[in-house]
Amino acid sequence: MEASAQIYHNVIMDRFRSPRSAGRPENFDAEAEGNNPMCGDRIHLYFGREGARVSHESEGCAIMIASAELMADAVAGKTPAQIRDLRADFESVVTTGAENPALGDLNALANISEYRSRIRCATLPWATLGLALKEAE
């Protein structure tokens, strides 16, 4: 695909089309609702303390849904403190565009830094996870 579609590469489109962490789980310890009032993206996020499991029910764009998916992979097994650090590192990647080798697949969203109005789509799941973590404490 041409430059115009750079952000919509395989990892993003794959996770958007075939989400693996979507849906309401049977057991969870906290849940939180996130939305972007400016554009209407919505995510309902479930958090299970054991193994830091994240699931989501999302209505929104490919970037937001792929970001929620990659986030669920990235935080699995992490402690709340590690997740908070990861969120800060991720936000740095998507705002600066500089990839961080420690973040693995999350770097798939680094390009979003060039699409300023879309950064908030990528960060919405993380902000919502922040709310769920607070509730889980």
Add this chain to the structure above:
Amino acid sequence: MSASIKLQPFDLAAIRRDFPILESQVHGRRLVFLDSAASAQKPRAVIDAMVFAMEHQYANVHRGLHWMSERTSDAYEAVRDKVAKLLNAASRDEIVFTRNGTESINLVAYTYGRAILQPGDAVVVSEMEHHANLVPWQMLRDAHGVELRIVKITDAGEVDFNSLEEQFADGRVKLLAVTHMSNVLGTYTPVERLAKFAHERGAKILLDGCQAIVHRQVDVQAIDADFYVFSGHKLYGPSGIGILYAKREILESMPPFMGGGDMISSVSYERSTWAKPPHRFEAGTPAILETIGLGAAIDYVEAIGFPAIAAHERELTEHAIAVLSEISGLRILGSAQDRGGVISFTMEGAHAHDIATLLDRQGIAVRAGHHCAEPLMGRLGVTATARASFALYTTIEEIDALAAGLIRVKQVFG
């Protein structure tokens, strides 16, 4: 249309040269600007009028006794006459300058709503209102005990008169506040019929003309509108200037909106008395340059003429509906019989934001989201749409570029 205005032939190439920004490149492509319903681009005449004022004719208005202030006041007040003529208002004193359409509606809700409407009275709005014509009435309801009712629209996106009858049945409705043209569906509402309907039942009517004023000749006396609001920036003028038209006797019955300079008759430490309309509603130094810019925009539009603008935009809209309908998986929202150059659509498998981003990378600017009409999105069963909107400078080729761009979106998301 006044006979004194000499109409020019509709020369699209010449019109486009009047808008310097249309030469811009975005992401290495010529800008295809299909977001004029959010805010329109500005012709050279508007830019020049504002620059001329700043360079040669600027001071505060209504205050100075000096030459510069007098001349600036003249230029500023001349725009009130232009707006009165544009709307065919009975008097220039029926034209209030505000910041935008939103402020105009808030002004009515705050003053007419609190002073004239009584607790227990009802206000009716439609399902397809912009937030600007919904939220101020919710605030009035919560502060003042006025009931807010919502009239349904049909699946085609037209006002449902059966629902309207039901909402008015108990005789408590005192104000019907509806859009003249939906910013999402492109529907024109039958404003003369709505005004007659409201008046026969003892209610006033407020029309949100932010979209309609750009595309059609509006005659507030022929419509028999009690209130008509619009903003300058969609009418090829600058942002920061809006208009509230209201019938003289209604304005005279309304208390001030904001207090301050320019809106008083006399002031003592104990009390103040109010100026007559329209100045009663224009506290503080107004948007002088923006008002002058709006005057130039009105001159510009009237020189081209609404019949020519409407004919051009009708051609654009018909073409757009035809070419977009050929794209499989694309759904155009609304199918009102009387509709204008605002087309909202969804595409199977692709969210509106993704559509907008992919189009943007091809230099095509559309809007995506809920268009400040979140409840309407729910009514239509969508969370967001993409929207292409047309202006007098839009070309058929730009609509074809949109269609080609959407086919690329399908390639990514198909």
